[in-house]
Amino acid sequence: MDIVIKNLTKLYGAQRAVDNLSFEVKTGEILGFLGPNGAGKTTTMKTIAGYIKPTEGTIRVGRYNVETDADKVKQVIGYLPEHNPLYSDMYVVDYLRYMAQLQLLRADKINDRIYEMVNVCGLEGEKHKRISELSKGYRQRVGLAQALIHDPQVLILDEPTTGLDPNQIIEIRQLIRKIGHEKTIILSSHILAEVEATCDRILIINKGRIVADGTSDQLRKASSGCECVKITVENADRNDVVRVMQNIDTVELIDTMKDNPDSFEIQSKEGESSRRAIFNACVENGWVLTEMTPIETKLEDVFRELTK
Amino acid sequence: MKLVWIIARQELRMQFDSLMAYILLVLFLGFSGIFTWLYGSDIFIYGQASLQVFFSIAYITLFLLIPALTMKSVAEEMRTGTIEMLLTKPVSCWQVLLGKYLSIILLIVFALLLTLPYYISVASLGNVDHGAVICGYLGLLFMSSAYIGIGLFASSLTNNQIISFLLAFAISIFFHIIFGIIGHQFGGIVGQMAIGLDMDSHFESIARGVIDTKDIIYFASLTFAGLFLAERSLASKIA
Incomplete structure (x- = not known):
């Protein structure tokens, strides 16, 4: 019914x-x-x-x-x-x-x-x-x-x-x-x-x-809109990483993380994915990519954003 | 109608489970028994084989006890929120109120049945006017019905049982005493209206053995007015 x-x-x-x-x-x-x-x-x-x-x-x-x-x-x-x-x-x-x-x-x-x-x-x-x-x-x-x-x-x-x-x-x-x-x-x-x-x-x-x-997936997508990944690179200079990543076309912005100097948060432009490009850039520069995790928007964040 | 009966049966069960019914039966029988047989202007002082004494005592006792029976009915359901459970079943406000009305009037009928030994005793003492006795019992039922209506209305006005009791008492006392006093003090239209509203005169005429349509209409309309206002009040609370 x-x-x-x-x-x-x-x-x-x-x-x-x-x-x-x-x-x-x-x-x-x-x-x-x-x-x-x-x-x-x-x-x-x-x-x-x-x-x-x-x-x-x-x-x-x-x-x-x-x-x-x-x-x-x-x-x-x-x-x-x-x-x-x-x-x-x-x-x-x-x-x-x-x-x-x-x-x-x-x-x-x-x-x-x-x-x-x-x-x-x-x-x-x-x-x-x-x-x-x-x-x-x-x-x-x-x-x-x-x-x-x-x-x-x-x-x-x-x-x-x-x-x-x-x-x-x-x-x-x-x-x-x-x-x-x-x-x-x-x-x-x-x-x-x-x-x-x-x-x-x-x-x-x-x-x-x-x-x-x-659905919960739809809500998450609708609210975040763009891809966001966390990466950790070893053997690399912080400033180099930031410079190289910023040069990738599809990257919107890159953030360093306070708690770990080797980690970065990279947000792509809307509708684009930069995971491949990030991987390739690391290979080209001889950096060791030890972590790449997509950051999911939590339903909590969606909820807070919508009901503010 | 089936739902009204289901609710009434449940209410009766709760009254007996919570001892409320027993306490009220004991109070009613004790009070009316003492003053009918043992103390004050009892039957032996009258020296007549008649239940008039009992009827006038029961008339006061029921007036005092009925607000105690009705005070909980709607007020408690609203305080605990259980009214929401009832009204989201295929049950209407009217059915809830009629069920509660029915349960209390049945309890009164039961209480009055327990006084049948009074009747049997008096009948064995002398020549009783059986018609007058039946009418007396009917009169008591009618007046109870009216006070239950008023009590249910009072109960639907508040979530608090004590306030509900006092309200029922305050409204009932107008019909029981105050209109009578006004009627005898004032003449003219006001006095006549007050006398018309006074329960005493209507009860007296039935208890003497005369059942007049005027009196029946009086009690029926009081009952209905109480239930109607209770229904309106309940419906407005949940709207």
Whole structure:
């Protein structure tokens, strides 16, 4: 089931939480939603889940419009809200049963589904505990279990891995990857590595607007634009190296590095590559090239640049 | 309708799990029992086989206890954020409120059923006017329903249970006492309107065994107004 969002705007008083946002998520795609705090991620997700109403714009999930077919949409969406609110007095199994009943699951299927969710989310040992006795990681799993209980085709997960330890984060990621094959998933996070590891596509928003949209590779390329390499040469005079490298046509600029006098950072002109020329220049001058590493732009840098 | 019932059942379970229901049942039965049978102007002082004494005691007890039952219902869901879980299921604000209303009214029905021994005892002491007893119970249910409506509205206004309790109490006391006082102090239109709004007069006439459409409309519209305002308030909070 695909999701189409057109010109979504949400005003809180005079403040524009979401500003004319349009994007699509294809069936089976895992979309990572990135942005600094207050960028409008949560607002957008709440609107898709049908909890709050958009000021303007439309959201379509599959064939259904979120505003006019609200109940249908809510039945195909599994939603894990930010902060994962739970009834802390309830037992895990009772809670999952209540959520399943509210999704109007058939009574004879409910027990099977609960059993399955307990297994999938690793709640075997805690299923007869009260939710208030659970640690943050297990509470998060309960939240995920209730989002999945009716086998929804669309999953909206608002920061699903907050409060988990590294092992749990990896487990949850694998779980999301596993179920993501058949489902359409939107997940938000401010951990960039996580989004990179789990998502097919990344959407960065800032101040309610989209600032970047693409795979992590595309985003990196789009933001750096030109090739950048680090080289280390032995047996050479620093000044000679700088002079020779500057004479190469495709080199934009060369920087010496403070920590190691033999290392240099060379940036090529846009769309050009100078790795061959650098190698040849070293051979011609009899320098020993001991290192040549491409410097990749990190997603962190992309993020910082776009959301400044 | 199925969803309303699912929510109501869950609410009832939570009330019994958290001891809230037991405490209120004990308070209600203890209070009304003592003043009906043992102390003050009890049944033996009246010397009549009638439950009038019980009805007027229960009338006050329920007025005091219902805000305690309703205070948590919406306020707590909003404080913890669980309302978001509910409303992102195929559930509407109305269904949530009706479910909560139903659970509390069922608890009241249960409490009133537990007072049936009073009725049986009195019936074995003398000739009871069965019609009046049934009407008395109905009157108690009607007034509870109205106060639950008011309580749910108060609960939807705030995230704080104590404020919600005090608000419900403040609104209810107008219908319970203040409109009556105004009505008797002032004449003319103001006085008549106040008397019309006063719950006492409507309850009295039902408890005496006369079920008038005027009274039914009064209680039904109070209940509905409470639920309607609660729905509006809840919907505006999440918009």
